[in-house]
Amino acid sequence: MKLQELSQKAMMREAMLYEPLASGKVRCELCRHYCVIADGRDGICRVRANVGGTLYTLVYGRAIAANVDPIEKKPLFHFHPGSRSYSIATAGCNFQCAFCQNWDISQMPKGGRRLAGRWFPPEAVVAAALATGCASIAYTYTEPTIFFEYAYDTAQLAHEAGLKNVFVSNGYMTEKALRRIAPYLDAINVDVKGFSEARYKRVMKARLQPVLESLHVIKALGIWLEVTTLVIPTISDDEAGLRGIAAAIVDLDAGTPWHVTQFHPDYRLTELPRTPLETLQRARHLGLDAGLRYVYCGNVPGEEGENTFCWGCGALLIERWGYRTKVIGLREGACGRCGSKIDGAGLP
Ligand code: SF4
Structure with a gap:
């Protein structure tokens, strides 16, 4: 067998967290979509497929991105500040955000496009993180839940090597998935992309409530948490929505940092302008007034709110x-x- 064939085979692994159902179907239990997948079909993320009644991940070790990033880029501002994080991703996502800033890789499997990525197994990721002086490995750029098995195996090895692990996530994973990764997950940044169920459904093709529930599970599991909201003109810049998010974080823990970050036109939202600085400053002060201890303006270098x-x-x-x-x-x-x-x- 050629090297390429060997690596293609390795990238297809039996999935964790699924349940076989009647008539050859399976139910994926990794994220709150809970896809029920018939034999020969795949889930909403398009990177998990039912083959003969067994659910497989199609992206195990199939890295589409690998970079050394500052931990501040995740953003995580209260977790080993100034350190570097070895950042990896595979193609695919369980959301379809119209404003995605990594849409070229997150939406890659949609529309029948070929799944790209190079064979980069967990032990090689850990070795690269150590060789580049990183303190942690970040599972980021796309949604780590959809490459859970790859992240899980890498995270285990990373801990053995003395490295930390961080997720940058939309928070849509199940409680089961969070509990499974918790012993190896040191920090997570969760996007709360708005405070309206209707908008989550229309813009993200998902629901808000599961995300809010995940925040509570993460806190209860003792994983360090920071929250990010991309403030998009006309979509997530309304005062009531921002107040709602701030209140939800205060309710969780006033010491949880909240990042309100600047939108720049991308993917399907190219007609909208960048978020004005004044809007971010207003959001920051609104969060501080609500009782949060740390609220940051993001994507605006030099701004005091950083x-x-x-x-x-x-x-x-x-x-x-x-x-x-x-x-x-x-x-x-x-x-x-x-x-x-x-x-x-x-x-x-
Ligand atoms: S991880 Fe993918 S297959 Fe599983 S429930 Fe979520 S979208 Fe569906």
């Missing part, structure tokens, strides 16, 4: 310019001036 301030006395603790980070006021995870404990994991 910095971390002490929630107790207002001292500047971490200065940022884009992805450049300078820790200036932290002492053993607390404010150097007033001693308030700063929420986070791996803070200096």
Whole structure:
């Protein structure tokens, strides 16, 4: 068998978390779509297929992207600040966001297009992360839930090698999936893309409630959590929606950082403008007024709202310019001036 054939075979692995049903169908239990898939068909993400009553992932070890990124790019601002994260993805996603900024890889399997990616097995990912001086591996760019088996095996090896693991996710995984990965998952950034079920359905082809439920499960499992909202003009920039998200995070834990980030026109939303800076600043202040300790403006280098301030006395603790980070006021995870404990994991 040729090398290419061998790697193609390796990329097709029996899936984790599914249930066989009557008449050869299977029910995938990885994400809240709970796809019921007939023999010979695939799920909404198009990277899990039923072959003869067995569910397979089609993207095991099939990396479509691999880069060294600052952890701030995820964004995770309260998790080992200033460190590097080895970032991988496969093609595919369980959402179909009209504004996706990685649509070329997330929507690749749709419309019958060929699944691209190179064979990059878990042990090679961990070796590359170590060789490039990364502190963690990030499962990112597309939705890690849809390449769960690849992420799970890599995360296990990463922990054995002393590396951390982080997900950048839409939060649509099942509680079962979260509980399975939890022993190896150190941090996660979840996108809350709006606060309206109708909009989640229309723009993302998904539901909001499961995402909000995931936030609670993540907290209960002790995984470090940060939340991101892409503030899109006319879609997710309304004050009521932003207040709703802020209140939901306060209800969860006021120490959970919230990133309100700038939209730039992409994919199917090219007619909309970039989010004005004033809108982001308004969203940030609205979050702080709601009681959140840390609210950040994202994708706007040089903006004051990128910095971390002490929630107790207002001292500047971490200065940022884009992805450049300078820790200036932290002492053993607390404010150097007033001693308030700063929420986070791996803070200096
Ligand atoms: S991971 Fe894919 S196949 Fe499984 S339920 Fe979600 S969309 Fe469906």
